[in-house]
Amino acid sequence: MNNIINLYKPSGPTSFDMVRSVRRLLQVKKVGHIGTLDPMAEGVLPLCMGQSTRVIQFLTPLTKVYRATLTLGTSTDTQDAQGVVLESRDPSAVSETDLTRLLLQYVGPQKQVPPMYSAKKKNGIPLYKLARNGITIDRKPVDIKIYAIEFIEKIGQRVHFRVHCSAGTYVRTLCHDIGETLGCGAHMSHLIREKVGEFDLESSLTLEELELAKEQGNLSTKLLQTETALDFMPEIQVYPDRVQSIAHGRALSKAWVRQSPNRFGPGMNFRVTNEDNRLVAIVEPLVDQDRFLRMEPDDIAFKLKRVLI
Template structure:
């Protein structure tokens, strides 16, 4: 007999403001308990030191969470000049201290300009990248260093927000896979004194911005109905994809795992599309031919209806 999953069958997306000091999974589990949700997942980790936007997916929304893994992101970061650490942030041990040269906004801006566009980064040892099935940060804590491949990332923009003594704050808009700790370290080296992160906050990921975020404390203060009202519909995760509306017969075929004849217009073969019937989101399909769409990832509730 199948074991029944505990909790409520809640579907939707929560824009959580992750607090400092919790891992992404710890924050996720606290949110899941507040909603009493059967199933939950997030769309990309934030370091425990970092705060800010962590989209949390409940229920069937987890089927589409991978759509955000490739999303561009925006961060606000505070750098401490003159000190480098083992982790590249304030949680590591001090490696080296160097004098900080006289800097003004113009000299920092001149260095930041060198980091705009496509750049190369060496992923840090204190990262979730895996080597032979183990996260690099676990190996780093054992004192091991693994050879990593340099990767190319894009810094769409990085700008100075404030300069206060030997610390300054910047905002960076970056492509997937960009390590802000590494960016901070590299900027520090370019300034001739080294640097590490003392604060990091994510302000945007894909289509989501900090404007709609809620803290765990705010969620704790809500009644159940109010908490539910703050969930976004599942299809916000795939809003960037083209959509097709299907008739009842096509919807039945698709939800039973069969391809259906559909007018796809100018969409190319292998394009992923959102599927709707009577205004209800069914899930994702893929264009299989000039007039054919095959199911790709559909909601269980759609198949049951």
């Protein structure tokens, strides 16, 4: 039980409700999710179990793909269909051409103000708790990136679109902002998360499918190994006689590195493997490739971020 489940969350339960359900079902103490889904949202919710929870911090920044529906004409305090309507305006003048052009304007890096009804914290208190008590505070805009956005269709006042975005992007805030730009207001009325990195809807499991796999004794075939989940990271291979030192928390010197990518630099994450491709650790370069080539064999080149053995 140290692997990862690509779980499907239905609309209704919270992300933590799903974590609790998996804990009870599989009798696992440590379970954590990769990226929160609002209760009304459905879709991909990868869960790390046991020792795989140690890599959550490296999977959380994975990009996301959502299929969303926004409803034109009404804005709400939560920016979704579960909130109180704040204002209603006439959206009849909005055309498909207007929407297609506007959506494209959101592609690229930008700033987004997190909604009050969110899990972000101020002085240790989640913003949604403040909002429920009628308290609104200033929130600093955060950097997000929209990699692609696709208009799908408009049916009445409901607009369906797909968005590929960075972690930390609030799609309901995107819906709200689109409505404000159009001048008629809007809120998010439906959301499906289709992908988290390489975790997709097609390979996701419902709780019922997970329970059936447990009963049939083929649960292991439904789970993803940590090594596989981290395949997106560049790899550094170390000499076998250095693995034990890494396990004891020692940083990597140049002489320990058997193979490394052609280009790298500080701020990047790398998975460290041994000659059997076993996952050993996650590290970050202290220097770039050019500096690395000029270092002495005993100079420290990579700092440890997480030991995984």
